[in-house]
Amino acid sequence: MTATHVPGLPVIEDGRLISTNPATGEEAGRVPVADEKAVLAAVERAREAALWWQGLGFAGRRTRMLRWRSLIVQRIEELAELTHRESGKPVTDGLIEATAAVEHLDWAARNAKRVLGPRRVRTRLLVAEHSGHLEYQPYGVVGVIGPWNYPIVTPVGPISGALAAGNAIVFKPSEYTPVVGQWLADSFAEVVPEHPVLQVVHGLGDVGGALCRSGVAKISFTGSTATAKKVMAACAENLVPVVLEAGGKDALIVDADADVEAAAEAAVWGAMTNAGQTCIGIERVYAVEPVYDRFVDAVVAKAGKLRTGEEIGPITMPKQLDIIRDHIEDALAKGGRAVLGGADAVQAPYVSPTVLVDVPEDSSEMREETFGPTLTITKVRDADEAVTKANDTPYGLGGSVFGKKNAIRIARRLRSGMVAVNGTLTFVGMGNLPFGGVGESGFGRIHGDDGLREFARAKAITVRRGPSLLPAMTFERTPAQVKQIVKALRLLYGRKP
Numbered sequence: 001m002t003a004t005h006v007p008g009l010p011v012i013e014d015g016r017l018i019s020t021n022p023a024t025g026e027e028a029g030r031v032p033v034a035d036e037k038a039v040l041a042a043v044e045r046a047r048e049a050a051l052w053w054q055g056l057g058f059a060g061r062r063t064r065m066l067r068w069r070s071l072i073v074q075r076i077e078e079l080a081e082l083t084h085r086e087s088g089k090p091v092t093d094g095l096i097e098a099t100a101a102v103e104h105l106d107w108a109a110r111n112a113k114r115v116l117g118p119r120r121v122r123t124r125l126l127v128a129e130h131s132g133h134l135e136y137q138p139y140g141v142v143g144v145i146g147p148w149n150y151p152i153v154t155p156v157g158p159i160s161g162a163l164a165a166g167n168a169i170v171f172k173p174s175e176y177t178p179v180v181g182q183w184l185a186d187s188f189a190e191v192v193p194e195h196p197v198l199q200v201v202h203g204l205g206d207v208g209g210a211l212c213r214s215g216v217a218k219i220s221f222t223g224s225t226a227t228a229k230k231v232m233a234a235c236a237e238n239l240v241p242v243v244l245e246a247g248g249k250d251a252l253i254v255d256a257d258a259d260v261e262a263a264a265e266a267a268v269w270g271a272m273t274n275a276g277q278t279c280i281g282i283e284r285v286y287a288v289e290p291v292y293d294r295f296v297d298a299v300v301a302k303a304g305k306l307r308t309g310e311e312i313g314p315i316t317m318p319k320q321l322d323i324i325r326d327h328i329e330d331a332l333a334k335g336g337r338a339v340l341g342g343a344d345a346v347q348a349p350y351v352s353p354t355v356l357v358d359v360p361e362d363s364s365e366m367r368e369e370t371f372g373p374t375l376t377i378t379k380v381r382d383a384d385e386a387v388t389k390a391n392d393t394p395y396g397l398g399g400s401v402f403g404k405k406n407a408i409r410i411a412r413r414l415r416s417g418m419v420a421v422n423g424t425l426t427f428v429g430m431g432n433l434p435f436g437g438v439g440e441s442g443f444g445r446i447h448g449d450d451g452l453r454e455f456a457r458a459k460a461i462t463v464r465r466g467p468s469l470l471p472a473m474t475f476e477r478t479p480a481q482v483k484q485i486v487k488a489l490r491l492l493y494g495r496k497p
């Protein structure tokens with residue numbers, strides 16, 4: 001690599017993608033870059049593998065997935081260390097991230113049969129001679145496109161659901177974290193050596209685009225809203241369904257009866273973990289007047305203790321530093337005040353914790369995803385105003401509420417897919433809860449029952465179990481039978497409720 005190489009910026013040399021650490025520039029590894037032909041070949045191989053994998057049934061897949069889970073747990077330090085080397089995030093952040101991935105893998109493996117397996121459904125009176133059956137069948141080959149900020153858990157979430165449902169996967173990791181992506185595919189192949197059920201293809205955005213057009217039956221995308229739109233447009237060409245996990249601008253509301261210290265601790269964690277590079281990271285706080293001052297003081301005290309290079313790792317994608325700087329500068333120029341950090345917080349590759357107050361609602365720091373360790377705190381009259389302001393965004397991914405009496409009611413009113421009450425980000429750690437957004441944060445769900453159904457098609461089957469008493473669906477019915485059908489309908493459904 002040349003001396004002018006920017007640490008963390010991936011480079012392609014001789015057909016290989018070289019991934020480097022954003023803090024040190026040290027090489028984390030190199031992987032082969034796929035072209036369109038290689039993507040198509042991977043999908044072709046996956047088709048065969050999908051048939052074999054589907055044929056294993058829920059029990060066979062469960063055993064193999066749980067073996068993979070155990071292997072990841074046995075090597076969790078190695079995986080966290082690799083994630084640190086590649087993305088720069090602290091090793092402990094890598095460990096916690098891997099923990100969440102293990103939870104999703106375990107839950108999906110154990111619950112797929114219950115959620116997707118064949119079952120009888122209750123029959124309906126007008127077609128009582130037929131029994132109803134429902135099952136969820138796999139798509140075949142699913143394409144998974146992942147981001148760099150959580151290179152373990154963001155792909156493992158959809159991969160878990162898709163594998164448990166019986167699909168084979170072709171996974172395109174972010175160009176910033178290909179080595180972690182390769183590790184996932186390699187470790188899976190150790191426990192499932194028979195067929196390439198989980199393959200990885202590397203490269204830049206064009207490789208993701210090629211995957212969308214490769215004939216996969218579904219795409220699961222996690223990344224920015226702008227790219228989500230491109231992915232959906234590419235998939236529309238062949239009516240390939242998509243699940244889109246995109247960006248966010250999540251808010252935390254602190255109500256009057258909140259435990260202020262606990263709210264501050266969770267706000268700092270939710271905003272600054274992974275250096276704020278978290279889709280469900282807290283970027284805005286709305287605190288009601290009676291607790292506002294105490295809350296600001298507590299946040300500043302706690303965030304002020306965090307050190308760059310220790311708890312706060314580097315910004316993984318170098319160009320994000322400009323966005324973070326722009327947002328801070330815009331907030332200050334429009335009348336905001338920094339009570340911690342501020343104008344000179346951005347010192348590549350780090351950003352020191354920054355807490356801003358009095359930031360106008362129309363500044364980029366309030367409206368766009370900042371993706372850095374910054375937090376705005378706004379004083380509001382009451383919870384109603386907090387909800388209105390929190391919802392005034394095109395995004396709607398997660399969120400948080402601190403309070404007692406009304407906290408759950410407030411949580412329900414937040415326009416988002418997930419909310420943590422008296423915590424932040426906690427919903428991502430529960431394998432049985434669906435994860436996904438509304439509006440510009442995307443649609444569809446990963447994790448939980450809904451996340452399993454996302455990777456399978458509902459298949460309805462009816463089976464005749466006797467002759468028809470009221471034959472409606474045949475040309476051989478008599479006028480008298482039609483009259484009887486109408487009579488039965490009146491009896492059953494004609495009365496006003």
Ligand code: NDP
Nearest residue numbers: 147148173174175204205208209223224227245246247279
């Ligand atoms: P990007 O949208 O830049 O990239 C995501 C993935 O899409 C990468 O693998 C990228 O490849 C690929 N890609 C880029 N262009 C195309 C294209 N035209 N067609 C198909 N694929 C393409 O997102 P980031 O990697 O920067 O991730 C950060 C974003 O992800 C943030 O907005 C964050 O909020 C969001 N996110 C959402 C989550 C959620 O669950 N809702 C979770 C985590 C993050 P390459 O990297 O090679 O360009």
